[in-house]
Amino acid sequence: MKKVMYLEFERCIGCRSCQAACRECGGHDSKERNYVEYVNFFENRQTYPMLCMQCKDPACARVCPANAIQITDDGVVLSAMEEKCIGCRNCTFGCPFGIPKFDFEENKMYKCDMCYDRTKHDIAPMCASVCPSDAIRFIDHDEMMELRRRRTQMNLIEGKKPSENDKWQYVPEFFGVYSD
Amino acid sequence: MKGLERSFYSKSSMYSFIVVLTLFFSMWIATGRFTHVDYMLFGYIVASFIFFIGMTVRLTSWAMRPATHEVIRRSLQNMKTRKRQKRNGKAILKTLVDNIILQKYIFKRGIYRGIQHWLIAWGCIGSFAITFGLTFGWMHFKLVDATTYQLVLMGVPTIKMHPEGLFALLMFEGLNITASMLLIGVIMALARRIKNHDLQVTQRAEFDLLPLYLLLAMTVTGLMLTVSYKLLGGWMHPQLQLLHQVTTVLFLVYFPFGKLFHLPIRPMAAAVPMNYQEKQGVDSKSCLGCGELYSNDDQIADVQAILGKQAFDFQTSDGHQLSDYCTACRRKIRVMSQLNMKSPFGNSIAPIQTNNGIHLPGFGRKRSDEFYEQALKEEK
Known part of the structure; x- marks a missing residue:
């Protein structure tokens, strides 16, 4: 897998195409695995798309007592294996980003797996392939780094110089704004 | 325990040693100090x-994984608490009936899947019970007189039965019944995987398909044995017996390391x-941020x-904590x-500042062209 997922939350227009696309995916049982939510509904109508980060050391897999959450060779964190998942929901509480969903009816957890059957062939996942405002994109790593660099530059141009201890405030992890 | 553990290479080697010793001991009792071990089953014994x-x-x-260990620790602690006995009993009984015996949650994923899984699961468990019972000599049959058989469990003579009665039929045909269940279930599963x-x-070949092929080979050769001695007068019986033994040994060796390992979990x-x-879906702990019930x-x-x-x-x-x-x-x-x-999430009184002066959202808000021109000039 040479490409990366790139999210720009401000670009989200709240159309929920990504969720519709996710539902369409075979094997998803017409249930979406991503989220589109309001940042702060009482202040503005800004929405954001939310997918799984595919952590290198996933907390969800670490808190699973049945060892049901597996990681592919490409590093994609999969949904809990249906045969092992005992339905305790530990993963939904352990995940720092609140990603895994739980189906009480069928007693199993399901989560975004970055459409690994598509992305391993460098095809964009369902959500990224339909996003009309490029809030979710599936791009080359180099392109992502370029977008990040440009954001840093724009911050500097505006005279917002980060000091030693708060660089992260100016360059959030893979996150860019001016990406025309 | 610590001292005993130190004399072994690892925890698992210690437990394996204890398990092997226990099995040998049970064999020793059941087979009358190894006097009537069934050597036809030697391959099965090793496997x-x-x-x-x-x-x-x-x-x-x-069990040594921190997550599993924590859950087991909590379960044991709750089992010892006298106040929770009623809840414990109910929980165990409910899981046993709904999840293990009836497997309701799989039927909710689809009736076809439910039937298929139930047949494979109980076919497997039943076959295991009979196979281990016979190979370790935990049970065997004794001829009391011309028309009476007796079931001997762990060396203790128990029920007497007529060799052509219903109970005897169920006992002798046990493996055929479970094998037929398995055969139907495996064919259903393979058909589903093809369609x-x-x-x-x-799906992964070595993980999802191999166990099905192994099960198919084992059940088909096993049922062929019955066909051979019932209908074909023992035609090719020794060869088929060997073939069945080989497939069963492969299956037994594969079992703990593949998909089927979910059984003991x-x-x-x-x-x-x-x-x-x-009660499923009923929570008692409220979220620090929004106050909604989400867990316990x-x-x-x-x-x-x-x-x-x-x-x-x-x-x-x-x-x-985030959780x-x-x-x-x-x-x-x-x-x-x-x-x-x-901002300190959860206890901020003022509305959260979206415009913090660091960077304005770019989408739908273009700056004047001068701004970009100046920026490019400075860059040069």
Whole structure:
């Protein structure tokens, strides 16, 4: 897998195409695995798309007592294996980003797996392939780094110089704004 | 225990040793000090030992995982608490009946899948019971007189029966019944894997298909044995017997290391109603951010203990853990911190500042062209 997922939350227009696309995916049982939510509904109508980060050391897999959450060779964190998942929901509480969903009816957890059957062939996942405002994109790593660099530059141009201890405030992890 | 453990290479080797010793001891009792071991089954005996060792090794390393260990610890603690006895009993009984005997949750994933899984599961468990019973000599039959057989369990003579009665028929045809269940279930499963394109994308040959092929080979050769001696007058029986033995040995050796290993893990599902959710979908702990009910205190305590043991630091700026917030709030926390909107989440009274002066959202808000021109000039 040479490409990366790139999210720009401000670009989200709240159309929920990504969720519709996710539902369409075979094997998803017409249930979406991503989220589109309001940042702060009482202040503005800004929405954001939310997918799984595919952590290198996933907390969800670490808190699973049945060892049901597996990681592919490409590093994609999969949904809990249906045969092992005992339905305790530990993963939904352990995940720092609140990603895994739980189906009480069928007693199993399901989560975004970055459409690994598509992305391993460098095809964009369902959500990224339909996003009309490029809030979710599936791009080359180099392109992502370029977008990040440009954001840093724009911050500097505006005279917002980060000091030693708060660089992260100016360059959030893979996150860019001016990406025309 | 510590001293004993030190004399072994690892925990799993210690437990394997204990399991092997126990099996030998049970064999010693059941076969009358090894006087009537069935040497026709020697291959099966060796494979059964490998099966038990493999199971012990896998289960030991599984139980040593911090998450599993924590849940087992909590379950044992609850089992000892006198106040919770009623809840424990109910939880165990409910899991046993609903999840293990009837497997209701799989039927909810589809009736076809439910039937298929139930047939394979109970076919397997039944076959195991008979296979291990016979190979280790835990049970064998004795001829009392010309028309009476007696079942001998662990060397103790028990029920007497007529060799052509219903009970005897069920006993003698037991493996044929379970094999037929398995055959139907495996064919259903294979048909599903051939027909369903969604499954074909994600299935793995060595993980999802190999056990089915092994099961198919084992049941077909096993049923062929019956066909051979019932209908064909023992035609090719020794060769078929060897073939069946080879496939069964392969299956037994594969079992602890493949997909079918989920069998010994399933009973832990009892821990969910016992420790965490007495009634499914009913929560008691409220989220720090939005106040909505999302979990219960015991489970969050366990999750935090597991995360702590594995050095995950999910403390927020207000001194709480991320797992004290519900999933929706956690998603919000992530977005806010990426949008430079980080504030002590949950206890801020003023509305969260979206315009923090660091960077304005670009989407739908273009700056004047001068701004960009000047920026490019400066860059040059």
